[in-house]
Amino acid sequence: MRAAYHSFRDYQVRRRAERNLAAMEDALLKDIGISRSEIGLVVRGLRRGQEDKVG
Template sequence: MKQTKHFEFGAEKRLKQRWFKSNGTAASRGANQWSIAMSRMRAAYRSFRNYRIHRMAERTLAAMDDGLLKDIGISRSEIGLVVRGLQRGQEDKAG
């Protein structure tokens, strides 16, 4: 009788292990998809934030008069290039 009980417990244990293994894989697959979706959302947010910062810098420089821009060392036609260069972490014209 003990062997039968032990055998039933072993079979039940194997069934539970298979169930957890199959559901665990599906759960990890779902978590992986969630992780991918979240990383894409973060990338989209960073891109949008960088765009807003870029536009704000362009508008600020465009609002300055030509004398002030000359003091900074850029011309009005170079505003977009300077802002994009600074956004990428490159040095500005002054060095």
């Protein structure tokens, strides 16, 4: 039961981070060094090119 709770909580945190980053203007994203298309990767802690290895 704890594992399920932690998994769900982690999912909620990642989704919130994605929403917050997606709400930022492109110029601000550029200032912090990411593009809009990289938001999902950044939230999961990946770099471009690693998405193929995750699945």
